[in-house]
Amino acid sequence: MSVVSASPFLKQDLESPARQRRHTLPASEFRPLNPQDAISVFEIEREAFISVSGECPLHLDEVRHFLTLCPELSLGWFELGRLVAFIIGSLWDEDRLTTDALTLHKPHGHTVHIHVLAVHRTFRQQGKGSILIWRYLQYLRCLPYVRRAVLMCEDILVPFYKKSGFKVVGPCAITVAHLTFTEMQFAIRGHAYMRRNSQF
Numbered sequence: 001m002s003v004v005s006a007s008p009f010l011k012q013d014l015e016s017p018a019r020q021r022r023h024t025l026p027a028s029e030f031r032p033l034n035p036q037d038a039i040s041v042f043e044i045e046r047e048a049f050i051s052v053s054g055e056c057p058l059h060l061d062e063v064r065h066f067l068t069l070c071p072e073l074s075l076g077w078f079e080l081g082r083l084v085a086f087i088i089g090s091l092w093d094e095d096r097l098t099t100d101a102l103t104l105h106k107p108h109g110h111t112v113h114i115h116v117l118a119v120h121r122t123f124r125q126q127g128k129g130s131i132l133i134w135r136y137l138q139y140l141r142c143l144p145y146v147r148r149a150v151l152m153c154e155d156i157l158v159p160f161y162k163k164s165g166f167k168v169v170g171p172c173a174i175t176v177a178h179l180t181f182t183e184m185q186f187a188i189r190g191h192a193y194m195r196r197n198s199q200f
Contacts, residue, residue: 042059057115150184153184165186
């Protein structure tokens with residue numbers, strides 16, 4: 001699975017090495033995550049979810065698992081080299097989510113299951129979640145094998161995802177401890193586009 005065609009959505013520094021300042025980092029950068037990012041990812045996820053629901057969508061070994069199998073389906077937002085928000089996804093090959101979707105990556109699937117979106121506590125209430133999900137969905141439009149994105153969320157988050165274009169499919173078959181979820185989907189159509197005069 002090549003992500004070369006998706007590269008316009010991953011900010012890159014195009015200046016020649018001679019013109020770049022030494023020891024500086026991009027103010028804002030989007031890139032796929034890798035297993036070396038797993039601990040930073042898990043720390044943000046744990047703080048974001050444990051305090052609210054008592055459960056993490058992905059445990060540390062599962063974060064490493066997906067970042068090893070399908071790093072191209074993740075997206076991290078870094079500011080001055082620090083991870084501030086991220087999404088982790090994997091491929092799925094059925095119409096609806098089942099418990100297998102929590103741990104499996106189906107390489108021949110055409111559906112991206114978004115496991116988790118989280119923002120570092122210092123950067124919440126700044127619209128970063130909305131920007132990141134928009135950026136991620138545009139990125140998915142560049143991957144020719146992706147037909148749709150699906151996720152499961154608690155009812156309180158349904159309006160947030162609706163604003164990003166997701167539609168409610170119905171109650172999710174998956175439950176975690178005492179938690180129930182709504183399943184939502186987003187149809188991936190056409191080609192990605194960038195807002196004029198915007199890095200996002």
